[in-house]
Amino acid sequence: MQGVTAHGEAAAARYAGARVRRVEDPRLLTGRGAFVDDITPPGTLHACFVRSPLARGRITGVDTAEALALEGVHAVLTAADLNPGAHEQWYTLIGRDVPDSPRPPLADGEVRFVGDPVALVVADDRYIAEDAAELVFVDYEPLDPVVDYATAGQREDLVHEGFPGNVSAELTLRDPADLDPIFAGAPHTVRETIHQQASAPVPMETRGLIAWWSAPERELTVWAATQSPHELRMFGSRLLGVGEHQVRVIAKDTGGGFGQKVMPMREEMCVLLASKLVDGPLKWIEDRRENLLSAGQARRAHGDARMAFAEDGTILAAVLDYVEDVGAYPVPWPLQSAAAVGMLFPGPYRVPEGAFTTTCLFSNTAGRGAYRGPWQFESLAREMLLDIAARRLGMDPADLRRRNLLDRTELPYTNPNGMPYDDISPKETFELALEMLDYPAFRAEQERARAEGRYLGVGTCTYVEPTAGALPLYATEGATIRIEPSGKVNVYMSGGSCGNSLETTVVQLTADALGCDIEDVHTIQGDTAIAPMGGGTGGSRSGPMTAGAVAETASQLRERITAIAAHRLEADPVDIELAGGRASVRDDPSRGLTLAEISGIAYFQSESLPKGVPPGLEASGRYRADNPMIWANATHVCTCEVDAETGEVTLLRYIVAEDCGPMINPAVVEGQIAGGTVQGIGGALYEHLAYDADGNPVATTFMDYLLPTAAETPVIEYGHVETPSPGPGGYKGVGEGGAIGATPAVVNAVADALAPFGGTITRLPLTPESLVTLIREARR
Structure with a gap:
C-alpha cells in the first residue's frame, strides 16, 4: 500500500498524525481478546430461537411439551410469556415519536419472514437448546407473502395492518414534475432505473449478548456485542420498565458491526426480557445462518434517476425517484437514511435544480438495517448515470465530471436539495486520483488491449459524506x-x-x-x-x-x-x-x-x-458539535479486465484519494478505507442476499452468500488531500466512505470495459452470468 499527500498539511503533533501501532493489536493478535462468547459467568444458561419456516403465516398453535421434557431445558418461552413484559421500544437515535412499525419481541399471531423468531428455548447449553428447539411444534396457516417490494404497493395483502399500500414511510421534498420544463428544453437528457441487490453487513462476530438480572439488587448486567453501549442501556431500561441506573452494559471486544450492532433488534429484546424470567445469566450467540437469515438486509432498492444537460455537458437538473425494501421489521425507522439518499443525490457536483421522492415499502423478508453508508444508493445511481450520460454524449466520463465538479473556490455551496457543503475538495481528490493512475496512459493501454481482443475498463466515483451529524444521540x-x-x-x-x-x-x-x-x-x-x-x-x-x-x-x-x-x-x-x-x-x-x-x-x-x-x-x-454536519469526500478509481467469454472480472488497480482532514493515525484511516472498499467491491460483484418467489432465503451460508477474499482484492493505493473541518483538530469521519465509493467505481469500470459491445448496465450484482448475457444480447 502506498500514500500520497497533497494540500494543507497540518503541523505534526508528537503522536496525532503519526502511524502509531494499534494498542489493541497485542491482545487481538495473540488470541487474548474478550468477545461476548469468551464470557461465561457461573451458572450461565443458553438461549436458542425457534424460527418460522414460512415467509408469511398465521400461528394457530405452539406445542412446547416435548421440548420442556428434554433434560437440561429450563424454559420454552412464547409470545404470551415474553411480549407482555415489553414496555417502550423506541430508539434514542431516532426518537420516540416517529411512526415506526410494530416490533413484537416474538412473533405474535403471525410470522412475517423466514427466520421470524416464534419461541425462545432456555437450556443448560446451546446444544441442548438447539435440540429442544427442534421439538417445539408450531402449527401455521400459510398466507400469501409479499416478496417483491417493487410491487408491494399494488398488493391487497399487507405486511402490517395499518400501513396501507405496504408503505412504511415516504417523502417528497420537491415534486419532480416541477422540473419537467427543464428536461423538456434540455439539449440532452439521460434516464435509467438503477437496481441494487440486497446485501448484509456480515461482521466477523455475529450478534450476541449475555443478560443477567439480579432480583435482589434489581439490576441488569449486560455483556454485548454492540457499537453503542449507552443506546443499548437506554433501550433496555425502557423495554424492561426500569431505571437507567439499574442497567449496566459492558462491551469489550466487538468483531465488527458496520451498522448492524448500533441498535438492539428483536432477538436482543427477547433475551433482555427473558433474563427476568430465568435464574442466572442468559447467553445468546447468533450462528452464521441466523445472522444471514434474520439479522437484517440492506441496499435492496431501485431508483428512477434522470439528469438534464446543456450542449457542453453542464448539468442542468437532477431527479431521483427512490424506492427501497425495508423488509418486515426495519431497524431503525427507515425514513431518515432513505431521505438522505435523495438529499445527497446531486453529490459534489454543480447542480442548479433538483428534486426527489422517497418511498419505503414493507415486504415479507428480513428487516432493513443500517449498513456502512446507508444512503450509498445516491452515489451508485448518480455515478452510474454520469458514465451512461458521457457515453451517450460522446464524452470521456472524466471530462464530463471535470465540467461539473465543485472545487474549493465555490464553497460554501448548498445543493438544490438543501445540503450545505463546506470544507471539501471533490475536484482536488478527483484530479489526484487520476494523476496517480496516469489516466491518459491507461486510456492508451485500453485502446491497445481492445485491438488485441482484451477488454479493460476504468471507473470512478466521487462523493461527499456527512460525518459527525447532529442527531440527538450523536450530537x-x-x-x-x-x-x-x-x-x-x-x-x-x-x-x-x-x-x-x-x-x-x-x-x-x-x-x-x-x-x-x-x-x-x-x-x-x-x-x-x-x-x-x-x-x-x-x-x-x-x-x-x-x-x-x-x-x-x-x-x-x-x-x-x-x-x-x-x-x-x-x-x-x-x-x-x-x-x-x-x-x-x-x-x-x-x-x-x-x-x-x-x-x-x-x-x-x-x-x-x-x-x-x-x-x-x-x-x-x-x-x-456546533456544526450540523462535518463533510468528508473522496474519489475512487478502479481499473479492471473483463473476459468477454466467461464474464470474469479481474480488478487491476484500485486508488482512493480522500479528504478526511488531518489524519489522527494514517494507518487507521487507510485501514478503514480498505475495509469499506472491500465491502463495496463485494456489493458490486459478489454479494446477494437473495429470496425465491415464495420468500425463502437462498443464501444463508457462505457457500451461497459470496464474499470477496484477498485473492479478489487488488492492492489499494491511497492519496490524501487534507482540508481541515471546522470541528476539533480539523478532523473528519472516515468510517463509511470506502463502502460508498467502491461499488459505483467497480460497476463503472466494468461498464467501461464492455462499452464496445453497447448495452447498458443497470442491475447489480455483476455476476459472470449477467455479464455474459449482456454481451450476448449486445452482439445479436
Whole structure:
C-alpha cells in the first residue's frame, strides 16, 4: 500500500498524525481478546430461537411439551410469556415519536419472514437448546407473502395492518414534475432505473449478548456485542420498565458491526426480557445462518434517476425517484437514511435544480438495517448515470465530471436539495486520483488491449459524506480523564473496540493534549457504569467527536497542571510547557516537575495548591458539535479486465484519494478505507442476499452468500488531500466512505470495459452470468 499527500498539511503533533501501532493489536493478535462468547459467568444458561419456516403465516398453535421434557431445558418461552413484559421500544437515535412499525419481541399471531423468531428455548447449553428447539411444534396457516417490494404497493395483502399500500414511510421534498420544463428544453437528457441487490453487513462476530438480572439488587448486567453501549442501556431500561441506573452494559471486544450492532433488534429484546424470567445469566450467540437469515438486509432498492444537460455537458437538473425494501421489521425507522439518499443525490457536483421522492415499502423478508453508508444508493445511481450520460454524449466520463465538479473556490455551496457543503475538495481528490493512475496512459493501454481482443475498463466515483451529524444521540460526546498519583493517565470513553481503533486514536489524542508519553496513557471504554454518556460508533462520527471530547476534558487538566507547576516553580503560567510527561519553564527547561510529582501534589499536598485549584487531577468534559454536519469526500478509481467469454472480472488497480482532514493515525484511516472498499467491491460483484418467489432465503451460508477474499482484492493505493473541518483538530469521519465509493467505481469500470459491445448496465450484482448475457444480447 502506498500514500500520497497533497494540500494543507497540518503541523505534526508528537503522536496525532503519526502511524502509531494499534494498542489493541497485542491482545487481538495473540488470541487474548474478550468477545461476548469468551464470557461465561457461573451458572450461565443458553438461549436458542425457534424460527418460522414460512415467509408469511398465521400461528394457530405452539406445542412446547416435548421440548420442556428434554433434560437440561429450563424454559420454552412464547409470545404470551415474553411480549407482555415489553414496555417502550423506541430508539434514542431516532426518537420516540416517529411512526415506526410494530416490533413484537416474538412473533405474535403471525410470522412475517423466514427466520421470524416464534419461541425462545432456555437450556443448560446451546446444544441442548438447539435440540429442544427442534421439538417445539408450531402449527401455521400459510398466507400469501409479499416478496417483491417493487410491487408491494399494488398488493391487497399487507405486511402490517395499518400501513396501507405496504408503505412504511415516504417523502417528497420537491415534486419532480416541477422540473419537467427543464428536461423538456434540455439539449440532452439521460434516464435509467438503477437496481441494487440486497446485501448484509456480515461482521466477523455475529450478534450476541449475555443478560443477567439480579432480583435482589434489581439490576441488569449486560455483556454485548454492540457499537453503542449507552443506546443499548437506554433501550433496555425502557423495554424492561426500569431505571437507567439499574442497567449496566459492558462491551469489550466487538468483531465488527458496520451498522448492524448500533441498535438492539428483536432477538436482543427477547433475551433482555427473558433474563427476568430465568435464574442466572442468559447467553445468546447468533450462528452464521441466523445472522444471514434474520439479522437484517440492506441496499435492496431501485431508483428512477434522470439528469438534464446543456450542449457542453453542464448539468442542468437532477431527479431521483427512490424506492427501497425495508423488509418486515426495519431497524431503525427507515425514513431518515432513505431521505438522505435523495438529499445527497446531486453529490459534489454543480447542480442548479433538483428534486426527489422517497418511498419505503414493507415486504415479507428480513428487516432493513443500517449498513456502512446507508444512503450509498445516491452515489451508485448518480455515478452510474454520469458514465451512461458521457457515453451517450460522446464524452470521456472524466471530462464530463471535470465540467461539473465543485472545487474549493465555490464553497460554501448548498445543493438544490438543501445540503450545505463546506470544507471539501471533490475536484482536488478527483484530479489526484487520476494523476496517480496516469489516466491518459491507461486510456492508451485500453485502446491497445481492445485491438488485441482484451477488454479493460476504468471507473470512478466521487462523493461527499456527512460525518459527525447532529442527531440527538450523536450530537455530543463525553470523556473523563484521570491522572493517577503515579502520573499514569486513564481516559474513559463511551466507545468500545469495534475494529475502528478508537483505543489507539484516543490514546494518541490524550497523550498530545497532556504532553505526556503515549506509553503512560491507557483507555477504558465500553462500560456504561464508568464511561461517560456517548453515542458510540456510527455515522462516521468517532474521529471528530472523540477528539472534541478529549480536547474539552484535557484542557481542564492542562490548566490545573500548569497552575500547580507555575506555583511550585515560581513562574508565570504562560511560561509553562507540557512535554514528555513533564511541566517545565520555557526558557529554563532544567526547572520542571514530572507529571507524577504534580499529581502527588494535587492528591496528597492539597493544602499547598494555589488558590482556586481543586485537589486531584480528574476531570470530565463534554463536546457538542456546533456544526450540523462535518463533510468528508473522496474519489475512487478502479481499473479492471473483463473476459468477454466467461464474464470474469479481474480488478487491476484500485486508488482512493480522500479528504478526511488531518489524519489522527494514517494507518487507521487507510485501514478503514480498505475495509469499506472491500465491502463495496463485494456489493458490486459478489454479494446477494437473495429470496425465491415464495420468500425463502437462498443464501444463508457462505457457500451461497459470496464474499470477496484477498485473492479478489487488488492492492489499494491511497492519496490524501487534507482540508481541515471546522470541528476539533480539523478532523473528519472516515468510517463509511470506502463502502460508498467502491461499488459505483467497480460497476463503472466494468461498464467501461464492455462499452464496445453497447448495452447498458443497470442491475447489480455483476455476476459472470449477467455479464455474459449482456454481451450476448449486445452482439445479436
